[in-house]
Amino acid sequence: xxxxxxxxxxxxxxxxxxxxxxxxxxxxxxxxxxxxxxxxxxxxxxxxxxxxxxxxxxxxxxxxxxxxxxxxxxxxxxxxxxxxxxxxxxxxxxxxxxxxxxxxxxxxxxxxxxxxxxxxxxxxxxxxxxxxxxxxxxxxxxxxxxxxxxxxxxxxxxxxxxxxxxxxxxxxxxxxxxxxxxxxxxxxxxxxxxxxxxxxxxxxxxxxxxxxxxxxxxxxxxxxxxxxxxxxxxxxxxxxxxxxxxxxxxxxxxxxxxxxxxxxxxxxxxxxxxxxxxxxxxxxxxxxxxxxxxxxxxxxxxxxxxxxxxxxxxxxxxxxxxxxxxxxxxxxxxxxxxxxxxxxxxxxxxxxxxxxxxxxxxxxxxxxxxxxxxxxxxxxxxxxxxxxxxxxxxxxxxxxxxxxxxxxxxxxxxxxxxxxxxxxxxxxxxxxxxxxxxxxxxxx
Amino acid sequence: xxxxxxxxxxxxxxxxxxxxxxxxxxxxxxxxxxxxxxxxxxxxxxxxxxxxxxxxxxxxxxxxxxxxxxxxxxxxxxxxxxxxxxxxxxxxxxxxxxxxxxxxxxxxxxxxxxxxxxxxxxxxxxxxxxxxxxxxxxxxxxxxxxxxxxxxxxxxxxxxxxxxxxxxxxxxxxxxxxxxxxxxxxxxxxxxxxxxxxxxxxxxxxxxxxxxxxxxxxxxxxxxxxxxxxxxxxxxxxxxxxxxxxxxxxxxxxxxxxxxxxxxxxxxxxxxxxxxxxxxxxxxxxxxxxxxxxxxxxxxxxxxxxx
Numbered sequence: 001x002x003x004x005x006x007x008x009x010x011x012x013x014x015x016x017x018x019x020x021x022x023x024x025x026x027x028x029x030x031x032x033x034x035x036x037x038x039x040x041x042x043x044x045x046x047x048x049x050x051x052x053x054x055x056x057x058x059x060x061x062x063x064x065x066x067x068x069x070x071x072x073x074x075x076x077x078x079x080x081x082x083x084x085x086x087x088x089x090x091x092x093x094x095x096x097x098x099x100x101x102x103x104x105x106x107x108x109x110x111x112x113x114x115x116x117x118x119x120x121x122x123x124x125x126x127x128x129x130x131x132x133x134x135x136x137x138x139x140x141x142x143x144x145x146x147x148x149x150x151x152x153x154x155x156x157x158x159x160x161x162x163x164x165x166x167x168x169x170x171x172x173x174x175x176x177x178x179x180x181x182x183x184x185x186x187x188x189x190x191x192x193x194x195x196x197x198x199x200x201x202x203x204x205x206x207x208x209x210x211x212x213x214x215x216x217x218x219x220x221x222x223x224x225x226x227x228x229x230x231x232x233x234x235x236x237x238x239x240x241x242x243x244x245x246x247x248x249x250x251x252x253x254x255x256x257x258x259x260x261x262x263x264x265x266x267x268x269x270x271x272x273x274x275x276x277x278x279x280x281x282x283x284x285x286x287x288x289x290x291x292x293x294x295x296x297x298x299x300x301x302x303x304x305x306x307x308x309x310x311x312x313x314x315x316x317x318x319x320x321x322x323x324x325x326x327x328x329x330x331x332x333x334x335x336x337x338x339x340x341x342x343x344x345x346x347x348x349x350x351x352x353x354x355x356x357x358x359x360x361x362x363x364x365x366x367x368x369x370x371x372x373x374x375x376x377x378x379x380x381x382x383x384x385x386x387x388x389x390x391x392x393x394x395x396x397x398x399x400x401x402x403x404x405x406x407x408x409x410x411x412x413x414x415x416x417x418x419x420x421x422x423x424x425x426x427x428x429x430x431x432x433x434x435x436x437x438x439x440x441x442x443x444x
Numbered sequence: 445x446x447x448x449x450x451x452x453x454x455x456x457x458x459x460x461x462x463x464x465x466x467x468x469x470x471x472x473x474x475x476x477x478x479x480x481x482x483x484x485x486x487x488x489x490x491x492x493x494x495x496x497x498x499x500x501x502x503x504x505x506x507x508x509x510x511x512x513x514x515x516x517x518x519x520x521x522x523x524x525x526x527x528x529x530x531x532x533x534x535x536x537x538x539x540x541x542x543x544x545x546x547x548x549x550x551x552x553x554x555x556x557x558x559x560x561x562x563x564x565x566x567x568x569x570x571x572x573x574x575x576x577x578x579x580x581x582x583x584x585x586x587x588x589x590x591x592x593x594x595x596x597x598x599x600x601x602x603x604x605x606x607x608x609x610x611x612x613x614x615x616x617x618x619x620x621x622x623x624x625x626x627x628x629x630x631x632x633x634x635x636x637x638x639x640x641x642x643x644x645x646x647x648x649x650x651x652x653x654x655x656x657x658x659x660x661x662x663x664x665x666x667x668x669x670x671x672x673x674x675x676x677x678x679x680x681x682x683x684x685x686x687x688x689x690x691x692x693x694x695x696x697x698x699x700x701x702x703x704x705x706x707x708x709x710x711x712x713x714x715x716x717x718x719x720x721x722x723x724x725x726x727x728x729x730x731x732x733x734x735x736x737x738x739x740x741x742x743x744x745x746x747x748x749x750x751x
Contacts, residue, residue, distance in 0.1 A: 003544060003546075006540075006543055006544060007544075010540055014532075211529075212529075214527075215527035215528065215529065215530060216523070216525040216526060216527030217527040217528055217529060218527075219496070219521075219523040219525065220521065220523060220526075220527075220541065220588070221541075221544065222496050223494040223495070223496055223516060223519070223521040223523075224516055224541070224544040224545050225544055226513065425491070425496070438458070
């Protein structure tokens, strides 16, 4: 058996058998599914806290007109009580106090007084209630004044809301429905996952190298294999661990999605997704939620170029990982202790951290100069390009970025191999960047 | 027949010379002692033999052929600083290290079984290395060094970390390995074990080889014509009989017999000394003092430092 392969399988099995790997691999998707299920469950449950709001209506327009809505009740109170409670809200039975000024008809403003920050939902609910009531009042007044009998219907018919359906035209001229929101979320998630993987597995390689050096077993190993073989086996073995993890997550994801679908009746799932939409789209006018929205989102995800995204993910994960992990492995070989490694790790991982900070601007404006340069320069491109791919990237940019990443990767491996070889057997020497550059000139 | 030869090897690390024109040749089935003060270049030479580093100049030959990377399969190396994967199980780890040396899993297991039996460590097979004591770990390490039945064994300070009992077991093992056909290069500061084990030594100081030869010959070479005489008689009288050619190095007087160490300054026949003191002394024993490796080491290094 080839020795590199032997090291590779050793590293792979060692990590895959670890409890922490198994726990992380199984737990993360379960946690994820759990959180989603919880969110769906909670929003289906809705808000069931009983609230009573004390209303002082100076305008007298609303007196007796505010009915209970959901779990929110309205109780009208006179000015004296309002003034008294205002300074002593904690002791009263009211959740909050609503002050409706006398000029609300023209000013369109009211005040809500409370002890703590009120949920957005509650504010929206009250504002919606007041607005609707006042609007009806106003409309009735207009109807009475003009005397046109079917004005109401005619006005309603004139109400217009234009929904923009975004279509992306591919080279072949096929127009596909696209969604910026879906692309944005995918883009953000992709960038983050790449960052997380490159960082986590790169650090794993570094720690493993440091351990071998600290244990002193490394001298025995490199009397059997070439340092480069050791490094290659270790890095590739660890990469396979990462890919295994992704594969397991994808499988768990698909299975649990199917499972959720199977356990839920169509009405139930629609109800749930509707309430999910409700909580997201709180419109004061109680806009109707399109029932087909969920299916639409799913279709939009399907319309993303999934094979390209998956391919880019694997390519940029491997490219970025190989580049960073070989450099981090070299650091692990060069230093003697953890503190020294911290100092060396930061300059190397800085571009990676920078790219995660650029992720939001890139996902928001994937065509801008920041996005362009960050996705071309190899040290930031794994995160940045992955964030751009869901939006669609010109082919030449993608190819250029990939080519540069490959170049940088091979360069990093070359540099790392040199440092690695020299560093492994170097003990008791405080290593800095200048020293490392010197090592690059050593002949083997 | 030489198993291993290093020819005019040079190695420099940035500005430090590690090896300067060093040549050694190691005969098959022999134990070769590689000696020298700390930092002399021994470990560098050992790493060159192990293909861990390459010489700047010169060449290393195994069986008369230039060494290749594949030759490491025939070498067993026990480095001075030892270590194993702490979290890994003993058996699994031993198999892994044997396979890295090119053994198949099947052969590795078979060979390890024999060695584990021999060293009474069968119970450790499924233990993690970190659960073992330091001495036990050393034993495991030794077994992983020899498991692939290497032709050439390199031991760097093998006795450090072993208690006297285990040291003796180790010595016996080393001799047995030679008996079974292995050739051993052995680096140590323990000069007693050099006298016991080594057929041949080379002494390196400050990157240069200063002494090289069969152990007994070298000790002979470094003798300084000191003779020890045990006798009955009066010391003053005996000393009075010695001419200027002799110098008394030490003397002790005891009830039964006195002991006298005399250095023969100009060299010459031993008989001269005996004849000189015969009138005053009844000689019980007479022998030439052969220096131990310790003395040879110190003398050789000091001489070379003074040049």
